[in-house]
Amino acid sequence: MEEIIRQIxxxxxxxxFISNTEFKSMGLGNNLYAYLVRIVEQPGIIAGQLAIEMRADKxxxxxxxxxxxxxQFIEVRYETDNKKEKHLFATEAGAVQYQHIIAEHQYSDRQLIAGLEPNEIATLKRLLHQxxxxxxxxxQSVRNGKERNYD
Structure with a gap:
């Protein structure tokens, strides 16, 4: 069973490694590219939701x-009635970088599924979702302070 986690x-x-290396010249190493993608794809997302999406701490x-x-890849806009709630939006420069990132993601997707039949790809998507x-x-459980029982 541990082989599954190892392969993932x-x-x-x-x-x-590939993404961090390729996006470093854009200033988007250390997974910053992933944050930009989420913000572009979900305009107005707030930091708390972004943390959940990224499975990261606040x-x-x-x-x-x-x-x-x-x-200057993103900007913050505040609610008029709630200044604590920051909504995140991509700037024009961020949207330009996003296009490059998505091209790399699509290329990597094609490379990963090379040699798989359409029914295998559908099965893989279903299993990955689960x-x-x-x-x-x-x-979520660990994030909320629960200890896992390994037995």
Whole structure:
């Protein structure tokens, strides 16, 4: 069973290394590209929801948001009646970078599924979705302070 986690880890680390290397020249290394993608695809997302989407802690998300603002890839807009709620939007420069990132993601998707039949791709999508649901439940549980029982 541990082989599943190991293989998922191999795939994740390979893709993370490639993306961080390719996007470093854009200033989007250290997974900043992933935050930008979520913000472009969900205009107006708030930091708390972004933390859930990224499966990250709020401090990490806050640092990433500050970096993206400093690079002028995103901007913050506040609610008129609630100044604490920051809505995040991509700037024109962020939208331009997003196009490059998505092209890389699409290329990587094609490389990963090369040699798979359409029915295998559909099965893979279904199984990955279930793994995502399962991991999210575990992440939420630990995030909320629960200890897992390994027995």
């Amino acid at each position: 880890g191999h795939i994740y680390r390979s893709l993370e 401090t990490t998300v806050s640092r990433s948001i500050k970096k993206l603002i400093a690079m 793994l995502d649901v399962n991991s999210y439940d575990e992440w």
